[in-house]
Amino acid sequence: MICDLCGKESEDSYKAIIEGTEMNVCADCARFGKVVGRKAAPRKEEKRGVVQRHIEKGPELVESVIPEFYKKIRQKREQMGLKQEDFSKMLSIKESMLHKMEIGEFIPAIALAKKIEHVLKIKIVEQAEEKPEHAMAQRKAEGPMTIGDMIKIKEKK
Numbered sequence: 001m002i003c004d005l006c007g008k009e010s011e012d013s014y015k016a017i018i019e020g021t022e023m024n025v026c027a028d029c030a031r032f033g034k035v036v037g038r039k040a041a042p043r044k045e046e047k048r049g050v051v052q053r054h055i056e057k058g059p060e061l062v063e064s065v066i067p068e069f070y071k072k073i074r075q076k077r078e079q080m081g082l083k084q085e086d087f088s089k090m091l092s093i094k095e096s097m098l099h100k101m102e103i104g105e106f107i108p109a110i111a112l113a114k115k116i117e118h119v120l121k122i123k124i125v126e127q128a129e130e131k132p133e134h135a136m137a138q139r140k141a142e143g144p145m146t147i148g149d150m151i152k153i154k155e156k157k
């Protein structure tokens, strides 16, 4: 921890009343005030545990368009005897857009893909579970500990 008074880094933290203010100070500075408590600096493992509990959430369902969507669209549209012109009108999109979609050059947004599913009675949207990036969030939580961080951690307890 960093001493509130002298700014020196210290292993142990003393809680002391100095000139009427409660401060977390080092052993040297604790002598200047009335010591009301003492605690060892929190270990990194403990800190990670606290942070991780706060960011942990259940798996989220993410919708995405399947890679072979364009084959399915074209196949079913032709089966139904729909021209690209007619089908694009049904979807209220440009014919050129539909053309690009059917050759896989344009991937429809989920909303449009669902509309296509509805019109053609096919399945081109799939749901997948996406687990939160623990490693990423954890990396962000690390780094040098500041007095501000220590205060925040104390308040949570």
Ligand SMILES: [Zn+2]
Residues within 6 Å of the ligand: 003, 004, 005, 006, 007, 008, 025, 026, 027, 028, 029, 030
């Ligand atoms: Zn000090």
